[in-house]
Amino acid sequence: MLTDKIEKPADLINVALTCKWLYAVAAPLFYEKLIIAIRIGLPPNLWDPDSIFAKLKPQWIQYVRRIDVDYYYEDSEDYLRPWYLHIPDPELETGRPADERKTREYKQVGQALFNDNLVEKLITRLSAGQLKAFNFDTRYAMDGRSVDISIATLRALCQYQNTISQLKITLREDLADDCTVYDFPCLKYFKFELQDRSSPEQYHCIYALLSSCQNTLEEFHCHTDMFDNPFVELPVSTVFEDAYSDWRSCEKCSQQQLLRGDQKVLNLHRLKVWNCKEMDQPFFEFCFKSGILQYSPLKNFLTQDAAGNALGLVSDSSRLNINELFPSLEKHPNSGLGLQKYLETFEGLSKIIVSSFHGREFGIDWTAGLKHHADSLKQVHVKLMGKRFPVKVLKELGRNCRGLEVFASEMEDGLPACIFNKDAFPKLKYFHDTTYIGSPEWLDIPLHSEQCLSLLYSALRHGIREGDLSETLKIVCFGIRTESLTQKIVQGHAFLIRRSAIEGEREEEEEEEDRGSHSNWNEAGGAFDFKSLGMDVRRLEPLEYPEVMDRLGGHTDLYL
Known part of the structure; x- marks a missing residue:
């Protein structure tokens, strides 16, 4: 297969342009x-979605397998492909803040136009069954001018494209009016966002969707925008x-399942x-205790609460033994002994993330349990609020x-x-001291x-x-923080260590030194000529960082 040997889009284009036969094979892949x-934050132009959707080329319709709807800003021109919509901004148009009524009217009109055209024109x-993925990302949406998916669009996806295997949506409360549209029996990947976690109707729809794809679903991602006080205990388990x-007693959302011969179980x-x-954690704990996850072969697990406490586990060769996870953590703080005992119940962990889990008293004693994963463990990410990682524990981790x-x-x-x-x-390939170094008032390292x-x-x-x-x-790296969209450095310092393998590289490094690279470094008490050691250490520039990290296997952070 042509695509099996080609990794970069530019290479595919070059191959396709060599002859008509290869072009005919490769061209459809450009339009999948x-x-x-959706461009936001610019002076408004006439927004005519009808004419924009009319730009759709026949090959886009013929070959498209995936539709992504996203928002972007003026400084992200490279993100624009192949075309964009613009949401008018009343404030920029008039030069003064828009009143709430006019802003609401703009949004209602834009919402209706966008969804009507998305359904009818695309x-x-x-x-039938052509579309395999539909993703609507609202991370960068601005509430006053943004549009979102409507119940009519969801209904169209359910009716016309019921072989979709990937779905990403924001589940607003008005999308919970009809639970029958959440029927996607071929779904393998589902990601949703909630803007209000207090609505049982929204979770009713989630249970309906999960039940419809329980024979195929492999990845489940959920995210809630929290407007509640994280320090106030909320009775969310009742939700x-x-x-x-309500879902178990609902007869409407199980009709399609029963027609397929499936049972209404989860x-x-x-x-x-x-x-x-x-x-x-209450949502996961409820799913666990109710039996929804009792037989799930989980290999990748992340839970995070509004206060920033997180636990992430990744295994490449074994299940994570979820049955023992929460019993091990029921009593806290316990200096991490519960997590340590849990880590000793299985083998094959490749990555672990612990971020202020159960507060600062969770400690680092759980690291002793990592020796049971000595043959598989590749990544360790730790962030403990009010506590630093001791060097002696790091040395022990290296030995184990x-x-x-x-x-x-x-x-x-340091x-x-x-x-x-x-x-x-x-x-070891990548080391990151994540200590914050952006403000002199917070300094503990240079x-x-x-x-x-x-x-x-x-x-x-x-x-x-x-x-x-x-x-x-x-x-x-020292205290690196990256911009969420481009991954370029916005705070902190990253350094690349290069070793010269041949004399030609040594000569190139010497030329760089003559131009003022970091290879010649003067410290107090004398000069240190680093080129004599056959290596070069230089700081990665903000725009260079994402490219280098991709080449070395991707940017790493404290979350999955």
């Missing part, structure tokens, strides 16, 4: 994904329970990924888990020299890149002097 980019023109009871026995951000490739945490004493020791960390670089040079020089310098470590 259609992005409707969805219903596709062949889940009430919605579940057991996600193929679910491998559970990603539950800001939904709190010889295959560790990524480590990120707020360190107790940059630990042990990460540069090939005997201590034979496979702020300026020159100071961070001096720490890095000192540690490298020590490793070289001892003759045990790591051969795998490529990236060292």
Whole structure:
């Protein structure tokens, strides 16, 4: 197959242009994904969705398998493909703040026009079962001018495209008026967002959808925009329970299932990924205790509450033994002993994320349980509010888990020299001290890149002097924060370590040094000529960081 050997779109285009036969094979692949980019924050033009949807080319209709609707800003021109919509802004149009009535009218008109045209000019023109993915991302939407999916669009997706395997939507309360449209029997990936977690009707629809695809669903992602005070205990469990009871007694949303010969049950026995951000543990606990997840072969699990507490587990070769997870954590704070005991109940963990879990007293004693995953563990991400990660525990982690490739945490004493020791960390590729360094009032480690670089040079020089310098470590970061859309650095410092393999590279590095690269570095008390060691350490620029991280396997952070 042509696409099996080609990874980059540019290469596919070049191959397709070599002859007519290859072009005929490759051309349909260019149109399998259609992005409707809704541009916001610009001076308004006449928004005519009818004429915009009229721009759809026949090949887009013929070959499209995936539709993505997204919002973007003026500084994201490269995101625009192949065309965009513009939502008028009354404030920019008149030069003064728009009154609430006019803003509401703009949104209502835009909502109706957008969804009517999306259904009539696109969805219903596709062949039955042609569309495989529909994603509506509202992360960057501005409430006063944004449009969103309507119940009519959901109904069209359900009626005309009931073989969809991927669905991402924002489940507003008005979309819960009709639970019968949540029937997607081929769904493998489902992600939804909730703007209000207090509505049983919304969860009723979620249960209906999960029940319809319980024989196929493999990934479940949910996210809630929390407007409640995270420090106030809310009786959210009753919402889940009430919605579940309503769904079990509802006869409307099970009609399609019964016609297919299915039973109205909810057991996600193929679910491998559970990603539950800001939904709190109660939702997962309810699904677990009610039997929905009793037989789920979970290998990827993340739960996060509104206060920032998170636990993430990824396994490549075994199940996560969810049956023992919550019993191990029922009594807290317990210095992490519950999590340690849980980690000892299975093997094969490849990645673990702990972020202020159960508060600052959760501790780091649970790291002792990671030795049971010594052959598989690749990544460890830790963020403990009010507590730093001790270097002695990091050394113990290196002794227990010889295959560790990524480590990120707020360190107790700055940059630990042990990460540069090939005997201590034979496979470490990426190290990130996540300590915040953006404001002088928060400083515990140096702020300026020159100071961070001096720490890095000192540690490298020590490793070289001892003759045990790591051969795998490529990236060292200090307090990196990235922009959510582009992943470019907006705060902190990242450094790339390069080793010269041939003399030609050595000469190129010397030329860079003559132009003022970081390879010649003067410290107090004398000069240190780094080129003589056959390596170069340089700071990654903000726009360069995403490209380098992609080349090394992707940007890593504290969340999945």
